[in-house]
Amino acid sequence: MWQQHLAILPILIPLFTALIQLLPWGNRPQPKRRAIGLAASLLTLTAAIFLLFEVRQQEMLIYQLGNWEAPFGIVLMVDKLSAMMMLITAILALPVLIYGCFSEDNLGSHFQALFQFQIMGIMGAFATGDIFNLFVFFEVLLISSYALLMHGGGKFRVRATLHYVLLNLLGSALFLIGIGTLYGVTGTLNMADMAGHIQQLDGDQAVLAKAGALVLLVVFGLKAAILPLHFWLPQAYSTTTGVVAALFAIMTKVGVYSIIRVYSLMFGPEANELALVAHDWLWVMGLLTMLAGSAGIMAARDLRLLVAYLVVISIGTMIAAFSFASTATTGAALFYLVHSTFITGALFLLADLMAYERGKTASRIVSGKKMANHSTYAIMFLLAAISIIGLPPLSGFISKLMILESATANSHSFVLWGAVLSATLVMLVSISRVGSKMIWHTLSGKPSEQSAPAGKRIAVALLLLLSLLMTVFASPIRDYTTEVAEQLDDVASYPMFVLGQQAETTP
Template identity: 80%
Template sequence: MLQQHLAILPILIPLFAALLQLLPWGNRPQPKRRAIGLLASILTLIAAVALLVEVQQQDMLVYLLGNWDAPFGIVLMVDRLSALMMLITAVLALPVLIYGCYAEDNLGSHFQALYQFQIMGIMGAFATGDIFNLFVFFEVLLISSYALMMHGGGKFRVRATLHYVLLNLLGSALFLISIGVLYGVTGTLNMADMAVKIQSLTGDQAMLAKAGSLMLLIVFGLKAAILPLHFWLPQAYSTTTGVVAALFAIMTKVGVYSIIRVYSLIFGADANELALVAHDWLWIMGLLTLVAGAIGILAARDLRLMVAYLVVISVGTLVAAFSLSSAATTGATLFYLIHSTFITAALFLLADLMAFERGKTASRIVSGKKMANHSTYATFFLIGAIAIIGLPPLSGFVSKLMILESAAANGHNFWLWGAIIGATFVMLVAVTRAGSKMIWHTLSGKASEQSAPLGKRIALASLLSLTLLISIFANPIRQYTDAVADQLTDVDSYPVHVLKRAGGEHE
């Protein structure tokens, strides 16, 4: 019975947890809300692991909401890519929530419930097989993110959140328009069914579908923070709290996932004149985003801002590599996505801890007094720097090497190699400068007496340890990401699973 509903569990668990956390719970509600949140995160992680195992055996799980046949009813479509993204989210959510349970959730109202609603929205976006419900889950995660971004208050957060809200409201309106255009020419919202209908479009209908696809690219580019739609991210991520910024490390990946899903499945290689309609744009924008991120980290004078630009670099790398349209580069891209999500989240938490213990100098890249846990943070910073720059032997080096090797047979490999290696050098300079100023060049005098809780340091250490685990288990992880890429390439299998297995008729 549980196995039958496995596809929807990662959505239902955080939903019910959030509803429970909104209850009054007496005079001291926070410990109970924390317990509910932690239990929900553990159960979500277990469900995500079980889902990944099940997908490896069955290739794809199709769940019909209300038992309405596809393409007429709402359907969840969990393939290898969806299962991978849901597992990444669940693995990230648990240590970040543990970190947040050490008084971070007291800075604003309903943090715990908003956190679970955010996880629900992200999980739903990864699982849905319906493009309109992709919009719905986008709105769920965005509404939660608006409140979370303002968590703790402050004029800088309010200003950054205002920009973020206005841009995403425009993006949501454009999303609806593009969905309406695609529905108008295909008569369906089911992504697998739309992939079939798109192939038969010609003339004016094909041009309308192309217009709809390019409007979707703008929407997903905004969510992923691709140049020139990236300018909201550095200020938004650097001004919010460390725990929220760490969770938001997966938010840009929702945009990247949507690009991979839509432009592999609906506008894939067999879509006639609409084949790979966005890939040329993705190639150019990916490289420019990578360059913009590299310039940003050189100009950054705050560690949090520098990490935000590192997120921009990771997005540029992902988009540029995916645009090469080969199974090998897509597999390597997904490996890099796993690495970049965890390491940027860890660096946001590290920047938050260092800012707390440095006192007035906070996270500014200037010399400050010695921190209470100086040696611990020096070690954490060294591990994080090696991983994010891409130096051996950690996951950053492994993932970048995979991308460069897979791109070697492609005509654009010169530009990709140059951009990635150039960005790596810039990252080496910028991160080394930050470490030298903040850790090695400390002011003389008494060390800070402000010591962060041990639980926060353990949560950060658990995230940083993932970069080593990814390196150790690089081969099985790469085998899985290659299998994901192969499944994405085989677009004809999706209508078979979603329409025929679900009971719908495939025209």
Template identity: 80%
Template sequence: MWQQHLAILPILIPLFTALLQLLPWGDRPQPKRRAIGLAASILTLVASAFLVIEVNSQEMLVYLLGNWDAPFGIVLMVDKLSAMMMLLTAILALPVLVYGCYSEDNLGSHFHALFQFQIMGIMGAFATGDLFNLFVFFEVLLISSYALLMHGGGKFRVRATLHYVLLNLLGSALFLISVGTLYGVTGTLNMADMAVKIQALSGDQAMIAKAGSLMLLVVFGLKAALLPLHFWLPQAYSTTSGVIAALFAIMTKVGIYSIIRVYTLIFGADANELALVAHDWLWVMGLLTMLAGAIGILAARDLRLMVAYLVVISVGTILTAYSLFSTQTTGAALFYLIHSTFITSALFLLADVMAFERGKTASRIVSGKKMANHSTYAVMFLVAAIAVIGLPPLSGFVSKLMILESASANGHNFWLWGAIIGATFIMLVAVTRAGSKMIWHTLSGKPSEQSAPLGKRIALASLLLVSLVITLFAHPIQQYTQSVADQLERTEDYPKWVLKAPEVSDE
């Protein structure tokens, strides 16, 4: 049946599209590349939507590549969490690519091919069922991100990219060491199989596995921008082009996904001596990450830099809520993850179009000339500010309220309530200051003659519209994220599904 191939389609579509994008395509290649890229993004979105529907009814899809039985062969394991993250990526990628098709893709070589390779790496990381192939897909998305970060050139982008590359090379080396350590004591790399083997470890072997698990936490913390490994993100995201920063809003979520996957399935409550090995660390570092992000947005004097620190705050909020390790807080954290991804992506695009129309003052938080589409951006900024701060009635308020309510029965709720409410107040101050300076306190004189293309404004508006849609459909989305959390808690089901998966039919 064709449904069994849904697990691999969101990986294959961007892969073959990227290869097509590398062809010469005649005298005027860019319009053709844009058409191919947009068509592929729509197909990926459709495939991801069908995947969510299928997984919602079947609980999980397991795809054995080459029909090699697990745990010996390469396995794709798509549960409700994986399907949700793949759909989230596909929805985000389409308006960001539309935005990029308005001359942004002309700023550097092979933009469309790199964009699709990036999507392929992200989709593969969400779908893979073993640690080594998680490393492989990490490398695919990282190699693409190295080139995309420098899209458009400039010394500041090169410097930020250099820091980003060096840190991720160290992270990749540590990833291999930690995977080798875990393989040495368990004899497997399949995550479902490793979850079974971990339960039988004791003594020295358990301590070695604990060392490997904590090394993995460092690697995933680097990818997610968890303090003290977050310092690469503000400079990298604030110096790259707006379209790339908007796409990279999903990048930290790959690290968060990996933490949730590994430390729930492999080192969850059933892991005996290694049960919840990372959660105390995540609790403390998550709170400190929120604090670091809050300090960053207060100190930021550039809108792009401020948005980058808002991403840091979102990472801290999600991982702090997850560290409480209850299905209610995990479901609420996943709802907040969906909201924060779209709203920070929209803010990066908004900062980009505002910088273009403000001229020399660009995205600096200072008074500047009136923009050509000043009223439009004022409304967009107001909507984005309400959503990202967490004021009623938009999705930011709904998601934070869910986290606070779900934590009320937990012993740590005092600290979580204080951190979230404190960070919200600081965000209110910082974002209000930015809007006041950049939109209301404009210089007298003729408005800017530079106007961003209508297509860019439509792409930006569509991302902001998602926040409204999340608010309107908060209940069914919350039901789905809660079902994701419930499935994650049932770790005993994963070995049954993965290790006994049937072969892929040729039909």
């Protein structure tokens, strides 16, 4: 019955890998650490694939640590949403780590271990069924991210990391306050159990629970970089190394995941007095986040900064779509989440490659010398631009079309249409400016002699290939994201699986 352990394997593999990589390893340790890291990433990806197929058959996997039954013990609750997010993380991590193995990890002795700790924290956040352990895994991934952001040093990197650390320390304090408030009125930390208790609250207890829910919304909004809590992201992501920024493409999705999980399971339509308590806020904040991201890419004078603002726009789009609280829009938003994670990861790596080969002009959006692999980067940039803007036929177009089609039944659909299409137009203009200045118009003279390793270009190509595959296999992926949305709507099934007798137990 090895399948019962699938829920915890994507957490244990990176954890033990990180601990092994911290060992001295004698002379020339880095090649050994790279080999171990790549092998572990492949194992994690394999486990995540098996986990998704197992969850699709069984609907949900419940793993009781120490054989302690919920709600008293710690449980991992892997439903279709969790399995999807864990698979996305594992897929993204492999090409990003391949990229990092080509000199990037030489900037710091513990890059490989920190990378695995980061993956472990992200996987744990997606798998936990306990809101306090969600906080614990948040702290694991945040501590790793602090060190990764500082990787390689530099004045601007240190300043951006300091801002990031201070804000997240505040976020962690608020997280504990929100959890404590909800625990005080429900008497439980298990999310499925808490959902049942919240449905029965009224009067002063309901007011307290609403306060706790809104405090958590601030915390998750900070993690997801939703306006007005988005201002840390552009500087943090644009000043760190490309490989770290690409990995962080999934980290903001942890905040989005937490919003979807908490406000569909605990504060969904069945929460009576507290039903959809955050959705009006999410609608407004999603639109404003798209607006802020659009303003940012118009003002950006650096490609890395522009890509960071593209992340902000994508977050706003997802949050606005989720706020409609319908199965169709949630499914479409999840399809868009998958697409945006891979394509922004590819763009961060591509910006890093171009900055290296352009020399002094680096990633600034100005004309510079022709790059050593200019034609390759031109093709890559064209594919990435078509996908992120949302032009046919790539996955960006499909995902945006799904969002717009699914929103038509809502009275606010015209506002979402206007916001998404306006952001798309701004992206088209801004990214066209980048292509014109950095690729089309180059300075005369001898091309740059700095050529990045072929392995880095392969890593970027793998991420771009995912956009093409999402286009080819759009129908089955859409079917799965719709299944995820339908399961999220079936709130009553969660207590049955988590608190009932259907839970798998550890031996």
